[in-house]
Amino acid sequence: MEEKAALRRTVHEYIKQMSDRPHLDRLIHKRLFDTDLWKESQIIAVTSSLPLEIDTSPIIHEAFLEGKTICVPKVKGQGLTFHIIHSVEDLETSVMNILEPTTPPMNEPIDLCLVPGRVFDRAGYRIGWGGGYYDRFLETFSGTTIALAYNTQLVSHVPTEPHDLPVQWIVTEKEMIQCSPYSL
Template sequence: MDEKAALRRTVHQYIRQMENRQEVDELIHQRLFATSLWKNSQTIAVTLSLPLEIETSPIIHEAFKEGKTVCVPKVMEQGLTFHVINSFDDLEIGVMNILEPTTSPTTQTIDLCLVPGRVFDRSGFRVGWGGGYYDRFLETYEGVTLSLAYSAQLVTHVPTEPHDLPVQWIVTEKESIQCLPFLS
């Protein structure tokens, strides 16, 4: 088993054993909503969470409540496309039982992209699910990147490959970490 797979497995085991996961998710959501990054963003890209990820539906609800535009990714052969949704009715079960948008791809500029991941280091490098879809998207993305993580998902060093791109910020239940010099 390679190092990334071992890290994923360790983190998955930890998350499965968390007893207060919903409360920790709420702390992470509140920390996110308190950031100037959230407050200053009008268009937010967010994935629909999978079972071992921080719940993202409350983030989508808050964005709707605040009048923000919500973009959700869809995996296509050529990579990720982002689609504006106006409600959860704009979603359907797609590949691998993951909710996907039914709307057309958007060309709208995304201010803040919430990038999923399994394991992170303080430099912003992450281990994802292994498909490389976000790394390919981030090659041309010019907005702010932020990942949500349980503090237990932070490790000293994430093994990287040349195509891996770090996120700028990580928000956990305990802290907000600026990973890279923030360029505006």
């Protein structure tokens, strides 16, 4: 869909021009860590961030400090498998320079999934990288979903397709958004 591609490009350019990203990342991390959703979750899924995404390495580090279990996705065919990691040494560079786990797939239920994306609206709909991996995963996921985003990644409306699924929450440097209609 051309509208999605145009939104991806526009937001990508905004992020490239941001000079205060490390500061904004810290604000987003703090807002996430202060939530009951974070505090009450034991098994947390998080993607290793790409260069123009909110840095997830401090999230992984904080989870280890708090004794939480971190699992990281790995692309397998058209889907994702999640793997528990015990340190960043359990990750290796894969396709598109994404860090993926080298550990075996896990079977435990995930409490909290941090869902990546490029563009978001307040209803929780997102535009990712275009592969649909997270939409397929979210079809059967019953835990809590949170997206981390810079305020500049929020738009009034994300064009959707029937298979698109919203996240329940979005955390930005300015606010925590409870999305609808998906959130209970």
